[in-house]
Amino acid sequence: MRQEIVKSDVTVIGGGLAGVCAAIAAARLGQTVSLVQNRPVLGGNSSSEVRVWVCGATGHGVNRYARETGIMGELFAENQYRNPEGNPYLWDLVVLEAVRAESRITLFLNTDVHEVAMEPGDGELRRIQSATGWMMGSERKITFQSDMFLDCTGDGLLGCLAGADFRIGREARHEFNEDWAPEIADDITLGSTILFYTKDEGQPVRFVPPSFAKRIEETSIPIRRVIRSGDSGCHYWWIEWGGELDTVHENEAIRDELWSVIYGIWDYIKNSGKFEAENMTLEWVGSLPGKREYRRFVGDYVLNQNDIIAQRPFDDRVAFGGWSIDLHPPQGMYAQESGSKHYHPDGIYHIPFRSLYSCNVGNLMFAGRNISASHVAFGTTRVMATCAVMGEAAGTGAALCARDGVTPRELHAVRLEELQQTLLRQDASIIGLRNQDAHDMARSAKAAASSVLTKLSTGASAGTYALSHPAGLLFPVAGKLDKLKLLVDVVDAETPSELTISLYGTGRPENYIPAELIQSLAIVVPSGKEQWVEVPFHYETNEPCNVFVTIEGHEGVRLHQSAQPLFGVLCFAGRDGSSPDFAHFMESQKTIAWSMDGLNRTPFCAVVEPETEAYAPASIINGYTRPYGGPQLWMSEAMSEGGEEWISLTWEQEVAASEIRIIFNDDVNEDLINLHHHRTPFEILPELVRDYRLEGLTEQGWRTLHRETGNRKRLRVHRLERPEAITALRLVVESTNGSPYAQVVEIRVYE
Ligand SMILES: Cc1cc2nc3c(=O)[nH]c(=O)nc-3n(C[C@H](O)[C@H](O)[C@H](O)COP(=O)(O)OP(=O)(O)OC[C@H]3O[C@@H](n4cnc5c(N)ncnc54)[C@H](O)[C@@H]3O)c2cc1C
Known part of the structure; x- marks a missing residue:
């Protein structure tokens, strides 16, 4: 057995989508990161071990122009390209490769953190000194030391061991004046679920149920829930139980109950004679209960139902969501009522930074299903693309805190604008907030284009x-x-x-x-x-x-x-x-x-x-990078066969350009999904520019600074070999991935 100490600027415990995005965000800002995950794969509930499909603010198409950008957006787009069929193993690879692409992240798989040491002293805020985990299969006991810790474990064990304030269960209605909360507070949570996949073998297959399979016809399940022989995976989200138990400490008992129901349902499908299922077989049955809810930490703000419904535009908003408030009955699959009820606000809502850090542990942040939200608000923030964008925001906050030696509360008090502008620069979305980066020289340029769509x-x-x-x-x-x-x-x-x-x-x-x-x-x-x-x-x-x-x-x-x-x-x-x-x-x-x-x-x-100015060239420097009261991009007239379109930025005085950041349109209205919910008909969003070149106007005339072919990404960052003294920059669109129009959302230029 080995004992090791690993030092990094930021330690992220939990490798679900919240943890993955937090780690990537912090690493991209120059911090060293330890990402510690107790399973052999990343992705948490979205991984091939659990197979929950990733939902987010689009609400499967309920909200328009609502798909996430930033790191979650990259994961969606990459998965769409590599894995349009929604194979869970290929999704695992998309997530793993995104982490491996960051040289500053050290990944510790199979490492379960269960000890925390606190810094000595009794100041107003406690501080975590280290967290220790056991790496299964390797006999390594590893102690992680960092300036900042992120609890992205879902269950919230790290914060609990650190003494962070948390809640379990449902608040009373009067606490936040939430009409979806119960009259009296209780400790009921959403339950856990195990999913299964089925397939058609093309020939008859027998099923002999195990002795513990439940006789489903003796329960209310066939009457109250939908059972169909061809369904797989998340179609069975309603196989839920444990909301009236302790979903962590009674995890094993919950798993056994869920297995007994799954094999009972399969026995019913195969052997009751009520389904056409002769050739069907079980392809995969999960063994890890997917947990929906456990601890919710208390931050400097507790997000609640009224914030969601009012779409409250917090000054410190750093992320957004849009899934319905989606709550389930405590009895889960045995409940007489529907398995879920939904409340949709009029559009997407905002998540404040104060919900992402602990109110009493000075170097603890969190993202995912354990954030500072009431049970009712958690009903919407819990979906994974929303967890992921909170992860990016928390990781960005942690990176700035580690860099400057401040607590998240201090960051909120004095550097909020820097935090938000850093997120925007990385292409994370903060709805309604403009780019105001003083270093972005594009903002002082004049935009023009070869043509503009006005009709x-x-x-x-x-x-x-x-x-x-x-x-x-x-x-x-x-x-x-x-x-x-x-x-x-x-x-x-x-x-x-x-x-x-x-x-x-x-x-x-x-x-x-x-x-x-x-x-x-x-x-x-x-x-x-x-x-x-x-x-x-x-x-x-x-x-x-x-x-x-x-x-x-x-x-x-x-x-x-x-x-x-x-x-x-x-x-x-x-x-x-x-x-x-x-x-x-x-x-x-x-x-x-x-x-x-x-x-x-x-x-x-x-x-x-009359004709419109909604697609004017100046849209690329107006600070918005997604639809907001209009499309917020430049669009050319339809491109002619083999023709080119360009958009340019011109300065009154020469600028030294070293880095050019471009955001292309990847149609955030298109609802992408990582697993098999629905199939989007193209592998690359057609609006994305495919081939383009960047030209700079130098003293010697126009010079090609960079040429790119086969682009399939929204955010492209081009660092020039040396600073170029230019008075104008031109992005020449040679072709798109299918759209007849050249479209550019934003160009930024840095020295
Ligand atoms: C059955 C089911 C259906 C759902 N339906 C949907 C849906 O359709 N779409 C959707 O988007 N969301 C859905 N959700 C909700 C969503 O899956 C969760 O809210 C989300 O996974 C939370 O993300 P997370 O990153 O916070 O946590 P998780 O996904 O739970 O990831 C946390 C990770 O941390 C690891 N970990 C835990 N403790 C430790 C430790 N001590 N040390 C190291 N690692 C640790 C865990 O193993 C896990 O991999 C569903 C959830 C369930 C269970």
Whole structure:
């Protein structure tokens, strides 16, 4: 047996997505990092050991333009390229390779941390001196010493051993005035789950159940839950138990109960005669219960339900989420009610930095399911892409604290702006916050482009859409809106049809719902095909914004749809309010009432007048790097075959450029998924620029500084071999990954 001491600037315990992103973020800022994970693979609940699919702010398409950027965005895009089929082992590799790409991270797999030593002294804040773990299979006892520690263990053992304040269970309703909280506080948590995969062998396969398999027909499960023979993995998220137990200390008993139910369900599917499952077999059954909830640390702020619903724009926001508040009944799979209930705010919400550090341990931060949030707020922050963006924020905060020798509380008090600007520079998203980096020389340049898309027109018809329910259309307005034209068929009607078409504001720049009515018009449409119907709206705005147009449902009327997506324009189907599934959502949950299912990338054929400035070249230096009250990018006119488009920055005086950072458009509206939930039809987002070159205007004229081919990433950082004295910089787009338009979100230039 060996005893070792490992010193690093930052130690991250727990290698789920929160821990992985925290470690990568700190390492990219120049800190040495020990990443300590007690399993043989990274990824936590998303790993091939548990196989939960990674959800985030898009809420599987409920929220628009809501996909995460930064490190989580990179993982999504890389997985989409390498693993569009959603193979869990290939996802493991994507995560592992992202960690291995960072030379400052030392990874300790199979290392379970279970001891903590505190620094001597009795100051106001306790401090962790070291954490010690046992590396299984190697007989190594390793003590990790660092300036900063991050507890990303989910269960929160590190912080608990350090004496950090934490909570387990549900707060009473009155504590945060949360109407989804119980009247009286209790220690109930969400339960744990084991998943399983099945496959068709192509020939009959027998199943002899183990002696401990539960007789499922004697439980309420077949009546209360959906059992189908072809389902796998997360379809069985509802096999949940342990919410009324202690999900850590009774983990073994919970596993045994879950196994007994899984084999019982499989016995029921195979042997009850009620399913077509003769050729089906079990391909994989998990052995680790996936834990949903245990300790939640107390930070300087406890995020709660009202913050989520109000989308409270904290001054210290460092991350965002968008999954519904998703809570489950304590009895889990045995509950008589539905396995989950959901509350969707009107759009994405914000997470404050104060929820990511301990209120009483000075060098402890956390990210993931153990952050400082009430049980109800945890119901949404717990999904993994949200855990990951919190991880990036906490890792960034820890890196700055380690670098400057300050506590997270001090960082919050005096260097909050630096923290937020550092995150933005790394392409993490803080909604509604602009780049204000004083070192970015692009901000003082003038932007121009070879061409700009000014005509908001979604292209030729490729089919029609029956207007049996209301439809919606969202587009940007920068200045004036005079007219909307829609391509419409009125079939089987002898008399003209009257359509009510209404214009709404979206409420907030980050929301995509019809919030405030601006104008409503009754438009008469004669019977006939392919008619351009004119809607004479009159609207003017000083601030660029999105508008949401609703078109009343009308049997016999069809809208034409284009096959050519236009970034910034979205189409919606109003859900049928009479459907029992959605009736209770209609009034208060507008994101659910308007769905993009089946309409993504196929906008209604529409023309907006007058011409728009929403895609102007100056968008690349306005500080926003994702849609926010408009598309927030430069878009060229459609590129000609073999032609090029460019965008340039010009300075009045020469600048010395050493580093150029470019953000390309990777359509954050597209919902990517790491496992098998749904398949996105392309491996590389088509809007991404593929081949490009950077040219600088020097005393000798234009010079190529860099040429890139085959790009498939959103953020590209080019460090020039030596500083270049230039008065202008030009990004020449030679080709894209499929879109007819050249699109650039941001360019930054550093000395
Ligand atoms: C069945 C189930 C379904 C869910 N459904 C979804 C879903 O569809 N989509 C979604 O995004 N989220 C879902 N969630 C929630 C989500 O999986 C968790 O909230 C999320 O995994 C938390 O991320 P994390 O990084 O904080 O923790 P984890 O993913 O739990 O990762 C923590 C890691 O730390 C390791 N660790 C723990 N203790 C120690 C220690 N002492 N020393 C070293 N390492 C340690 C653990 O082994 C683990 O690998 C679900 C959860 C479950 C269980």
